Amino acid sequence: MKKVYKNAQEAIADIESGTTLMLGGFGLCGLPENCIAALVQKGVNNLTCISNNAGVDDFGIGLMLQKRQVKKMIASYVGENAEFERQLLSGELEVELVPQGTLATRCMAAGYGIPAFFTPAGVGTEVAEGKEVREFDGKKYLMEHAFKADFAIVKAWKGDTHGNLIYKETARNFNPVMAMAGTITIAEVEELVPAGELNPDIIHTPGIYVHRIFQGTNYEKRIEQRTTRKRD
């Protein structure tokens, strides 16, 4: 079993322009920082990116937007990014806005081998345009499809050489469902340990979903909204 890669450059070496990528994270929390940096460095473009948010101007997917590497963004919330808004309003960037729960479930469905599902989110809104509506027990639901992604790139706290993953706190967010959904899934972890060192009872993502794993370096973990209280 050869899942362990040296670093992000090696793990993403075969990602070409025009690829569809899933990127884990919520806001700036739980982002695959090393892989994003490597993708910026590699300079691939025409990417379709599926991620809950688009980062901020100088962090996260915002770094790829600055370099015009993204052709299409599929996300639920894209505020906090001026360059994104500029590219969107000027028509340089294609955007598909998806309700957050639908986004997560479209990832989950892919990982569960379910091609489509029905959700009430978006009934009667712009999101419903062109979609099948069906009634169950007197309530209307939209049919939504599982995503297809060439690569899913996720960030976990700990991982082992079999690709088993454990996430930390709210840095879990979209990472487990995206990890299940990639044709090839790349996981970067803060700490990579030999198989057998993680308790099998507390694995969040079983290694079968993870094809490549490496220990990341220099995590900035930027905080978007630093809120605190004073000590009494």
Next chain:
Amino acid sequence: MALTKEQIAQRIAQELQDGYYVNLGIGIPTLVANYIPEGIEVVLQSENGLLGIGPFPYEGEEDADLINAGKQTVTTIKGSAFFDSAMSFGMIRAGKVHLTVLGAMEVSDNGDIASWKIPGKMVKGMGGAMDLVASAKNIIVAMQHTNKAGESKLLKKCTLPITGLACVRKIVTELGFFNITEQGFELVELAPGVTVEEVKSKTEGRLVIAPNLKVMQL
């Protein structure tokens, strides 16, 4: 006197009951957490994957891996749980969350809500709002009664793109507390010092006055 944002939150907090799981949106709804009545236990759900949001961390104790849905650093309470985004919206869609409080740009008198887009001006996305309003059993909107141009946000029909249809149950604005009924907005409580005439003049949608209209107690 019209209510402050804090007072709107304070009034909404009176709707909380022991054992409630509650999702609070960004803005005024977040403030509701500061007014949870004593003696009851309420668990706050954050759709990025946390049940049991605690207060902001002490300075120097911020944890980048621990944020709420507004991307603010937070803490956990005793008995918290983390989970992924799919499970988070699973519990929302399955109706496990008892109360959702969110802001809005417009609400219509049959309970439609518009909150995510101003065509040509602002496109930030719906985030989790469409999922929440499509499934929550009880939805309270916390918002100002009028927009910056002074126009009513309580309308016959929403003019902005819809977030969800016929889903809002209650609205609290700086002027009062309203139920959504078949007759339209029903004014059930007036903010202290606000008159029925003022509410009428600032409400474009159908408005009825509850027979037992009260002055709001804070």
